[in-house]
Each structure stands twice: as C-alpha cells, then as structure tokens.
Amino acid sequence: MRRLLPLALLAAPQAALAQAVAANPQGSGPIVAALAWLQGTLMGNVATAVAVMAVAAVGFMMLTGRLNWRMGATVIIGCFVLFGASAIVSGIQQAAAIQ
Template sequence: MDPQGSGVLVSAMQWLQGTLLGTVATVAAVIAVAAVGFMMLTGRLDWRFGATVIIGCFIIFGAASIVAGIQAASG
C-alpha cells in the first residue's frame, strides 16, 4: 500500500529502474564482463577483482529476484 499522493514518486522510481536496468545497462554490463574476462585471461587483471565485477553484475540484474526470495523466505 502506497501512501496517498505517492503515485508520481512511484512512477518516477519505476522509470528510473527501467532506465538503469534497460538495454543500455545490459549492453554496458556485457561489454564490462567481456573486457574483464579478456583481461583475466591475458593475466592483466587479478582473478579476485574480475570475479567481483562479474558477481556484481549478477547482483544488480538479479536484485528483484533476490529480494522476492528473501521476502518469501521471511514469510
């Protein structure tokens, strides 16, 4: 239940979420993972840092599913 008059804020946040997780963000994440992977394979990047970048992308794009799972588990 949203408070009265919060429809504009909710709409703005949904637009922001769509923008941040839309096509541009997906393309940027794919390029980042490809660049990090290439740098890891050529030995120019530490494996721990590379894994952190890749796991971060999974967390950002899977945040809605992660939150839904936590909410379902908490009852």
C-alpha cells in the first residue's frame, strides 16, 4: 500500500500555475485603438446596411429560383457569424477560463 502512494500522488490532477497576463500589454495602445475602430466599422451602421441588402438580395434570388437554398443559407449564416462574433469569442473565453 505504501508503494502505491507516490504513484497516486503523481497521477492526481494539480492546478497549473500560469503567469497572469494583463488585458492589454504595454505599448499596444495604438494597435488596440485601430482594432477597436475596425470593430466599430464592421459592426456599425454601414455593416448593418450591407448585411440587410445582402439578405434581401439573396432572399429575392432564392424566391425567383436563381439561387439554390444551400448558398442562400450560407450567406445568412455568415451574417449571423459576423454580427455574433463578439458573443462567440466571449463564450469561448468563458469556457476556456479556469474557475
């Protein structure tokens, strides 16, 4: 029994002692600002208008039989992914976080 104790201790799970990293590394201010601008542009009024026109055009083409349903569904799912990207990434980060 005493011989199995060291093996049991080696097999027991242990917490990883990883280094905590700051949210934004030093010197990344301009990069973070540029990415925030890009996100605002992609998620703003222009992107919403383009997505509405794309869904309307795809819907009209599907209605008239010029586009198959699989391609139309691909465009619509792409819009969902584009506008839900921040929620998707937040969900992945929360799922990966060590509690």
